Amino acid sequence: MAQVLEFKLPDLGEGLTEAEIVRWLVEVGDVVAIDQPVVEVETAKAMVEVPCPYGGVVTARFGEEGSELPVGAPLLTVAVGATEAPASPAPSTSSASPASGASSASAPAAEESSAGSESGSGNVLVGYGTGAPAARRRRIRPERVGTPAAPAPAPAPAVEPEPVAVPAAAGEVNGRQGPVAVVSPLVRRLARQHEIDLRRLTGSGPDGLILRADVDSAIRRAEEAARAQTRTAAAEPAVAEAPTAVAAAPAAAAERIPLRGVRGAVADKLSRSRSEIPDATCWVDADATELMAARAAMNAASGPSGGPKVSVLALLARICTAALARYPELNSTVDTAAREIVRLPGVHLGFAAQTERGLVVPVVRDAHTRNAESIGAEIARLTELARTGKLSPAQLTGGTFTLNNYGVFGVDGSTPIINHPEAAMLGVGRIMPKPWVHNGELAIRQVVQLSLTFDHRVCDGGTAGGFLRYVADCVEQPAVLLRTL
Known part of the structure; x- marks a missing residue:
């Protein structure tokens, strides 16, 4: 006899309390295995495929694609204990329920289901599979349950079993027939x-x-179509008894966009940053001509097949780690409850990345132990994951300092908002040719504006200015970095 179990949206970690259904991966009537991904959801941190801890037949789905569910809400129900086809199918009755209308299975199949499927894997993790070994679902030989030895019936193909009585419109959930052929959340929105x-x-x-x-x-x-309808209505003759029957068109309603998912998480974090952190910003223009020349020399020395090229962002990240070693006050956080400044032992460098889902900040772990080439490779890897929506929550949290290269948007300067609970963020504008006094003469140089926003509780302006000046010196004279390499 099949048992219907309810699978609820699990806790996806990192304090998340809800998730938006992006795409269903199964339909009602599908046979699912233990730990098979059944739905793709979007949280405030990442896109996650959620595995089901039960093996059986999907009998119901809850929530439409695009709807938001809280943690603990039902996702789907699964009929377990009858995932294999019976040796001889029993006639179904019209009054059978989804749970009791399953075809009777042989004793070996029933015992197998109770041993493997009914209890599930029992180890639902942060949405990335529970890792239950396939060997747990084994076949019990007939002689072990007191029946004459006989060859076990061959399991039916996955597309044939009908262990649960499903209504005629079983594929329809909440008035919708199956999943929509859409991948991009931007298209859905x-x-x-x-x-x-x-x-x-x-x-x-x-x-x-x-x-x-x-x-x-x-x-x-x-x-x-709306314009054509408006023109048709305007062309109709006015009614004599009601000369004012044609009223003015109502004003267009303001568009309302829910603050949820990544946009909502960004809004919450930035609002908290501005409400809790007394921030200040200082900035400086720097001549980046020598830095660009040094980068060109590095990439030329590697040759056409000498490995990945070193990016400007990677060089700036390496400069930041060197500056934080000199000014550790900016690699800290504030424990407001204890009224303490917490100096952090390592640099986990976040960098801002714009994606279709919004602004995300992947984190390069232990950036203080990496050289420019290693940092650049990790930035490239995390950027690709961000663009495809495959960053895990762990890859988006735990940063201690953030680097924001808004120059890629063609702007010169900005006043960054600190990524709470960090203590500082360095903003980098575009590098462009500008008139500059070089060696006492006016020349055209590659100039960049650097902006540092810092938490005034962890340091004063002298420390922040010293940090920013060191960064600018390294940009103008990359040889300064040799002292710390």
Whole structure:
């Protein structure tokens, strides 16, 4: 007899309390194995595939794609104990429930299910699988349960078993028929904002994947239809008894965008930073001509196949770790409850990265132990994970100092907001040719603006200015770094 178990949204770690359903990976009636990913959710930290700790047949799903569920809310129900096809199918009755309408399985199959599927893996972790070994689901031989020895019935293919009686519209959940062929959360958000039903769209991407261009086309069609309807209404003759029947069109309603997911997490952290940290900003222009020349020489020395190129961001990150070794006050945090400044032993360097999901800050662990090439390789790896939405929560937390290269957006300067609970952030503007006095003469040099925002509780302006001046000196004369290498 099958038993229906409810799988709830697990605690995904890092203090997260809710998650948005991005894409269902299974449908009602599908057979799932223990620890098989069943749904992809988006949290404030990352995109996560959630595995199910039970093996059996999916009998229900809860929540539509795009909806937000709190931790502990039901995700789906699974009928366990009847995941294999019976030796001889029993006739089903119309009054059977999803749990009791399962076909009777042989004794070996039932005992196998109770040994493996019913209890699940019992070790649900932070959404990345529970690691239960497949060997736990073994077949019990017939002679071990008191039946005559006989060959065990061959299991039916995964697409054939029907262990649970499913209604005619079993694939339909909450009025929706199966998952939508959309991968990008940005496309889903755009469709929701313009009230576009993705079920009615035919995707132009591979295997019918719905792209942003498909949603944009649907938005244009909807706007054209609305304009045509307005023109038709305006062309109709006015009614004599009601000369004012045609009222002025109502003002367009303001668009409301929920602060949730990554956007909500960013809003909470920045608001807390501004409310708790008495920050101050200092900045300086620096001649980066020598730094750019040194980078070109490094990459030329590596040759065409000598490994990855050293980026400007990697060099700036290495300069920051050297500066923090001289000014450890800025690699700290404040324990407000104990009224203590906590000096941190190592540098875990965060760097701002803009993605389709919003601004994220991946963290390079133990950056103080790495050289420029190692830091650059780790930045490249984490950036690629950020762009594909595959960063784990652990890779987005634990930073002690943040480097923000907003020059990639074509701007010269900014006043960064500290990434709470850190004590400082260095902002870097674009490097561009500007008139500059060099060796007593006016020349065109590669100039960059550096901005340091710091927590005034951990140090005074002299320390912050010394840090920023050291960074600028290393940018202008990279040989200064040799003292710390």
